[in-house]
């Protein structure tokens with residue numbers, strides 16, 4: 001058995017990250033300011049989009065965009081149930097109705113066909129997820145969406161390309177920089193968009209509805225008597241956080257290359273264990289995976305997924321669960337009437353998926369340890 005515990009993930013923090021954060025701490029300006037602006041520009045340069053708004057989380061981005069789009073009671077928002085539940089919570093808190101679409105059983109991606117079937121005259125927004133870092137069929141989704149806005153949940157997709165263009169290069173997408181994401185700010189997020197008016201509106205919504213923040217007032221010579229145009233929120237990102245994100249973004253290509261190499265080794269090593277089935281790549285279009293997660297389905301007559309995770313932990317291997325489907329969680333079952341059987345592929349995966357350790361500071365030997373431990377707990381040689 002492995003001597004030390006291998007966690008499911010660990011943030012990749014190096015000396016230049018620490019240096020970058022330290023500089024902000026010594027600079028005299030620690031909340032959002034010049035480093036936020038630099039981080040926004042860097043994410044735009046990397047993704048190819050034109051406006052970035054740094055925020056305290058991707059959940060905040062979702063909250064603000066629903067407000068800015070005036071989505072509320074009577075409106076429907078299409079999204080998968082196989083997503084991080086905060087997205088669904090924001091839809092419900094806005095007073096709108098989440099309309100869940102099933103995912104492809106092997107990729108966990110929503111398909112244009114499933115979205116087309118869920119569209120009604122009340123549909124105001126579609127929020128598909130680039131699950132685990134694989135790319136959605138964006139052309140297909142945009143075609144069925146027609147004039148209905150699509151906001152891509154790109155929380156897993158920094159470093160994902162679709163047909164030669166980075167995810168979020170056009171339209172509107174939201175990224176997360178939560179501690180486990182490929183680039184982290186501890187907590188943080190960003191909305192990118194090619195619509196300047198929308199970006200300006202999100203900026204106002206993120207800071208009290210004033211339309212400018214303390215940094216604008218002090219350093220950009222705008223009116224210090226700026227007024228509240230409407231009551232907004234306070235979802236700005238600190239420069240302490242932005243400095244970490246900016247520093248990490250400099251090596252996103254290296255980070256994701258290492259993730260890919262580890263993922264390829266997993267695929268190779270797991271190929272002869274039929275009870276452990278990794279997700280499949282989507283077919284029919286060219287894309288580049290960001291390998292945010294390495295998700296497998298545990299399909300063994302010997303043990304269920306939960307037992308498998310517990311057994312691996314006893315072997316000093318950590319795992320994660322991304323995600324338990326939203327529609328069968330207590331509130332959604334009891335208050336909104338969602339029932340088992342509504343989304344068969346989502347529910348099958350919700351019961352069988354598990355995320356294996358994957359982070360850039362892992363060694364290839366660690367992958368071998370994980371596979372050995374899997375064989376041990378499944379009673380294989």
Ligand SMILES: *Cc1c(COP(=O)(O)O)cnc(C)c1O
Pocket residue numbers: 056057058059060083084086087129153155156175176177178188189
């Ligand atoms: C992490 C995540 C989010 C939310 O990100 P936060 O920054 O933690 O709010 C949203 N959607 C998906 C699919 C995620 O994995």
